[in-house]
Amino acid sequence: MDVDIGNALASVASPGVSREALDRLDEQVADAHERIEQGMANADHGYEALNLPERTDPDAIRATVDPLTDAGALVTIGIGGSSLGAATIVDALSSDTETVFLDNVDPEWVTAHLDRLPLEDTAINVVSRSGTTAETLANFLVAREAFESAGVDWTERTIVTTGESGPLRDLADRHDLPSLKVPDGVPGRFSALSAVGMVAAAVCDHDLDALLEGAAAEAETLTGSLYECPAYAYGATTYALDARGAGMNAMVPYAESLETYSEWFAQLWAESLGKDDLGQTPLRALGVTDQHSQLQLYRAGPRDKVVTFVRPTETADRSIPETEVDDLAYLGDASLGDLLAAEFEATEASLAAAGRPNVRVEIDRVDEYELGGLLYGMEAACVLAGELYGVNTFEQPAVEWAKKATRGLLGGGEFAEADAVAEKTELRVEQ
Numbered sequence: 525m526d527v528d529i530g531n532a533l534a535s536v537a538s539p540g541v542s543r544e545a546l547d548r549l550d551e552q553v554a555d556a557h558e559r560i561e562q563g564m565a566n567a568d569h570g571y572e573a574l575n576l577p578e579r580t581d582p583d584a585i586r587a588t589v590d591p592l593t594d595a596g597a598l599v600t601i602g603i604g605g606s607s608l609g610a611a612t613i614v615d616a617l618s619s620d621t622e623t624v625f626l627d628n629v630d631p632e633w634v635t636a637h638l639d640r641l642p643l644e645d646t647a648i649n650v651v652s653r654s655g656t657t658a659e660t661l662a663n664f665l666v667a668r669e670a671f672e673s674a675g676v677d678w679t680e681r682t683i684v685t686t687g688e689s690g691p692l693r694d695l696a697d698r699h700d701l702p703s704l705k706v707p708d709g710v711p712g713r714f715s716a717l718s719a720v721g722m723v724a725a726a727v728c729d730h731d732l733d734a735l736l737e738g739a740a741a742e743a744e745t746l747t748g749s750l751y752e753c754p755a756y757a758y759g760a761t762t763y764a765l766d767a768r769g770a771g772m773n774a775m776v777p778y779a780e781s782l783e784t785y786s787e788w789f790a791q792l793w794a795e796s797l798g799k800d801d802l803g804q805t806p807l808r809a810l811g812v813t814d815q816h817s818q819l820q821l822y823r824a825g826p827r828d829k830v831v832t833f834v835r836p837t838e839t840a841d842r843s844i845p846e847t848e849v850d851d852l853a854y855l856g857d858a859s860l861g862d863l864l865a866a867e868f869e870a871t872e873a874s875l876a877a878a879g880r881p882n883v884r885v886e887i888d889r890v891d892e893y894e895l896g897g898l899l900y901g902m903e904a905a906c907v908l909a910g911e912l913y914g915v916n917t918f919e920q921p922a923v924e925w926a927k928k929a930t931r932g933l934l935g936g937g938e939f940a941e942a943d944a945v946a947e948k949t950e951l952r953v954e955q
């Protein structure tokens with residue numbers, strides 16, 4: 525990926541970062557890079573994720589999914605980091621396999637999917653690093669029952685990806701299910717380039733080698749300077765903008781196929797950096813659609829945001845037919861791609877003209893190689909930002925709190941966190 529931080533400079537935007545401030549920050553980037561390199565070399569928790577391009581074995585993933593590659597549909601059951609990486613990859617790339625991601629436990633929605641899918645032609649991909657996440661285990665049990673009721677042997681159609689031990693590992697062993705292991709030292713939201721994100725891609729016959737090669741090429745750029753490394757340029761610039769008041773980061777891909785990528789990015793950024801009263805709030809928008817809903821706020825609202833544009837420079841195109849109406853003649857000379865490009869450039873310029881910081885991230889096209897680079901690049905950017913903030917990028921204690929409270933409420937153990945639910949302060953206004 526390439527990154528252009530010109531519209532984040534203080535000469536363009538407020539808040540903005542001066543060249544002098546960037547030069548000073550670059551010294552911190554050099555120190556942070558040393559810590560990151562050391563963490564990678566030691567395979568330390570979290571940093572190990574940046575080694576995935578060379579650690580992930582695509583042959584092992586392909587061999588495990590092989591019996592299910594003929595499936596017409598794939599249901600991935602997982603949540604957060606055990607869903608969003610896989611969803612980002614398969615939603616970005618086209619495939620003949622229908623893909624469904626059961627992350628939520630909304631009963632109506634789960635039932636609608638299970639009732640609709642041709643279960644005899646559907647594969648199940650269950651993913652949970654811990655093997656204990658209530659939503660994932662519950663949805664798996666419900667899906668299993670639906671397969672049984674339809675007379676389909678779910679044990680012949682299920683692949684499990686989980687840790688070395690835990691309830692999901694026990695289930696996989698008990699039913700002799702094909703399984704893969706979540707790599708050690710890799711938190712869920714950094715695991716897209718492992719079996720966690722790549723089983724679904726393999727079932728859909730996407731090119732796993734190209735995904736890893738694109739990530740490896742991005743890894744090559746990790747050097748000690750933000751001026752030489754797009755990932756570090758992004759992480760350092762967004763960190764510096766946050767320090768100057770841009771506490772929100774609106775991710776705006778200009779490609780429908782990258783809409784899920786923004787969800788993946790939101791988890792990565794929020795869960796990794798939201799600690800110790802620090803962090804930047806990720807927002808999600810889509811170009812061009814949200815130009816017509818959110819752009820007003822981004823250009824004229826509070827100066828508390830940076831907008832990140834992600835743009836594939838090459839796309840398939842489609843010409844716009846000529847029209848009999850004079851006022852629309854300009855469209856007949858263009859294509860949908862021309863219109864998309866013009867709207868992107870106009871929106872970027874409109875923010876810069878209003879002094880609103882924005883960053884442009886470019887990939888060549890939406891394919892496996894470029895996607896691998898984008899995912900790896902944003903993970904590296906996030907790790908760098910975590911170093912600059914001085915937070916523990918790889919933990920999520922605040923999420924664990926609610927998980928314990930939920931289990932306590934359902935009678936899944938004694939958790940003091942559940943008591944807080946009964947202590948809720950009320951000020952009700954009723955009809």
Ligand SMILES: O=P(O)(O)OC[C@H]1O[C@H](O)[C@H](O)[C@@H](O)[C@@H]1O
Nearest residue numbers: 604605606652653654657712923
């Ligand atoms: O993979 P699992 O153990 O099922 O965890 C799934 C998700 O659960 C939690 O909510 C964590 O905060 C996420 O980081 C994690 O990705």
